[in-house]
Amino acid sequence: MFRIGRLVRVGLCFAIAASGVLAQVAQQDRAGEVDPFIGTSNGGNTFPGATLPFGMVQFSPEASPVNAKRMIASPGGYEFESKQLRGFSLTHVEGWGCAGGSGDVPMLPITEAVTDSPSKDFRFQYAVGFSHAQEKASPGLYQVSMANGVDVALTSGLRFGMAQLQFPTGKAANLLVRTSDSAVGSTASTTHIDRATNTIMGSVTSGNFCGYIGTEDRRSYYTLYFAAHFDKQFRSTGSWHDGTVQANSETAEGGTGYGAKGFPETGHGSGVWVGFEPGAMVHARIGISYVSLANAEANLKAESSESTTFDSVAAKARAEWNRRLNQIEVTGGTADQRRVFSTALYHSLQTPTTYNDSNGEYTGMDGKVHRLAAGQRTEYANFSGWDVYRSQVQLVTWLDPKVGSDIAQSLMNQSVEDGGRWDRWTHLSGATHVMNGDPAAPSVAGIWAFGGRDFDAKAALASLVHAAEVPTAQDLSHDGCPVECVGQRPGLDQYLKLHYIPIGAPAWGASADTLEDATADFSLSALAGHLGDRALQQRFVERAQYWRNLWNPKAAPDGGYIMNRNADGTWPATDVDEDNDSDGKRKPFTPSTGAGFVEGSAAQYVWMVPFNVAGLFDQMGGRETATARLDRFFYEGGKPAVTKAGPTHAELDNEPSIGTPWLYNYARQPWKTQQLVRQVLNTIWLPEPKGLPGNDDLGEMSSWAVFAYLGVYPAIPGRAELVVGSPSFPRAVVHRPAGDVVIEAPAASAADFYVQGLKVNGKAASKTWLPENFALQGGTLRFDLGAAPNENWGSHAGDEPPSFEAGRSR
Secondary structure, eight states: OOOOOOOOOOOSEEEEEETTEEEEEEOOOGGGGOOTTTTSSTTOOOOOSEEOTTOSOEEEEEEOOSSTTOSOSOTTSOOTTOOEEEEEESOOOTTOOSSOOOOOSOEEEESSOOOSOGGGOTTTTTOEEOOGGGEEEETTEEEEEOTTSOEEEEEEOSSEEEEEEEOOTTSOEEEEEOTTOOTTOOSEEEEEEETTTTEEEEEEEEEOTTTTTOGGGOSEEEEEEEEEEESSOOOEEEEEETTEEEETOOEEEOOOOOTTTSSOOTTOOEEEEEEEOTTOEEEEEEEEESSOHHHHHHHHHHHOOTTOOHHHHHHHHHHHHHHHHTTEEEEOOOHHHHHHHHHHHHHHTSOSEEOSOTTSEEEOTTSSEEEOOTTOOOOEEOEEHHHHTTTHHHHHHHHOHHHHHHHHHHHHHHHHHTTTOOOSEEETTEEOOOSSSOTHHHHHHHHHHTTOOSSOHHHHHHHHHHHHHSOOHHHHOOTTTTTTOSSSSTTHHHHHHHSSOOTTSSSSOHHHHHHHHHHHHHHHHHHHHHTTOHHHHHHHHHHGGGGGGGEETTSSSTTOEEOOOOTTSOOOSSEEOOOTTOOOOEEOOOTTOOTTOSSSOHHHHTTOOTTOHHHHHHHHTSHHHHHHHHHHHHEETTEEOOSSSOTTSOOTTSGGGTTGGGHHHHTTOHHHHHHHHHHHHHHTSOSSTTOSOSOOTTTHHHHHHHHHHHTEEOOSTTSOOEEEOOOSSSEEEEOOTTOOEEEEOTTOSSSOOEEEEEEETTEEEOOSEEOHHHHHHOEEEEEEEESSOOSSTTOSTTOSOOOEETTEEO
């Protein structure tokens, strides 16, 4: 079925290069444990195609929607339930939630003549059926035999993709290059065929991420250039523009537009096709660039040549994935556990993506061409700050501090190019402003805390502090609100004056924005402390306590809630439902309300004070009261209520809730964290297409699973303390340049997951957390696990993780 040579195995050992340190690690074919189809259904929005760790290219199928009323199959381009493919695109973004973006330059091999315009309906026109029985995917390689008889195999280098197309005999052998048909459209595209060199080159100008939500992002902000070199002669050519089809043509121009509702309208677009000899095996090498066509050619030349074989590229991709995946070696566990864990690690290491060309150039937020900063190895793009600040940037930096450092430098570069704004959600060279809060602060602070030190942290801190203290015109503007508020700190003037964001200020949700800003303030305090600026550390830890100003002790039952507040300091008798999907009605406050919150409820957001959990528990009336509230939050009728159980319960398929299972450690009942986390891993993280809960959000959800399987979690934003859970594997080794972390739990099994005791570097420990120097310097954890909870271990005063208040930690 798949006419592709056997991939070459790499040697018995390999070298991990990180921050100039080489660590020799025994080789395992961990790529064989990865299932790229996990998360391709049920809203996970992952893609199964070929990419490298942090690769610029993601060569993956673009499916037709299951429902003809929808414009795209899924934000990741592929939906496991789809029955047809409309092309194989060069770019994708892992796990995002809005209705897509990227998906650039889909190419589709067909076995029929091109008579109607492919733009007649970009979703279904010429789409080809396929079945999963004829499909395979592994890291760096995707293969499918389509219903028209064409065998397709895709692989990827860092900045180029390679396709192998085996056409059937006795049928036409045409390749559509649908240049205009990015996932959510384009405003311009050009394509040119050079028959003398068997090359197709062109560009597409696109953007429009979340553009269907509001007009702020219904615009183009990047141009992708591509150069595709083929090893077989073009026997025929043609082009189309909108509804016009022209045989023998070699050029095409025209985008799709974004339509009146933020989706391309059918009937618009352009592209070309080329024909080959029936039965031909065709190889294409395709370089891309976000700077110029010349750079796309240069990237292709830098990473491949005419003699480069498909098998060698696929083998190199698999070897690179094995190099990265083996940075966390695991021993034992079930086949399903290893499959889910390895796939989660695979998904965690896909973004952000390489953005600079091989010559160091990239297009900045200002539309100008820039070069890498001094000491910078890579400029990265595609950063979903609201998601990844919670654990993904910590994991990436922990494994490779140089990657983390370059991510921080990239964020700073974007800010400089964007007039000083650190945008929440950047897609390539576009600031999209999606989500809320100021996630760059905890991201940069978290990178520093976990060892990413090779960037100008003092300059980054100064810029972030300025943005937190000096309101801009964008901060005062309601443009883009609620989902795409243009300011870095929407409502900052009110936050500085009132010490909370009131109802009516620019925000997605006033309460949620206040909580996120408090977390950002604490992260600035943490970074300042790490850099030795005690005055700044103190000033911002005091600001971090502003969350208390939204605590209403009379709000509903349970001892109070965080809720919306008027600018005059009063609590509204009824709450205005600010949720983006609201009916606009005024209604009494209840814990289930979404008023003032973002993708969550008051019951879910009440726990979002991760830097001062002790203070939150005190506000609730004490540790015992808070523990009872946690029990009700996670369980109903004695059964777990952790997803789709209603707004008064946890939603561990989305970011607002994912830190909450670790709060039992602060309550001095760590056995409940151990049980709950294992329950979650066993029930909503599964080795199947629907087995990833919710949008993976550029690896954030997957990074949660990686930490959960290891039995440690970075619960405190901007710092490197690790809260202790229960490891799933008898042994895991996290290979790091500054020192390995060895996690041993010989008794780990499906039944034995309760911690009976713990030794840290050979010494018995009762604390349920690890200090920052452990994550940075490495060491050994040895867990004694059993089938029954040990309610003595970790239950005494001082065993709980630290909380931070003004002037003290406790």
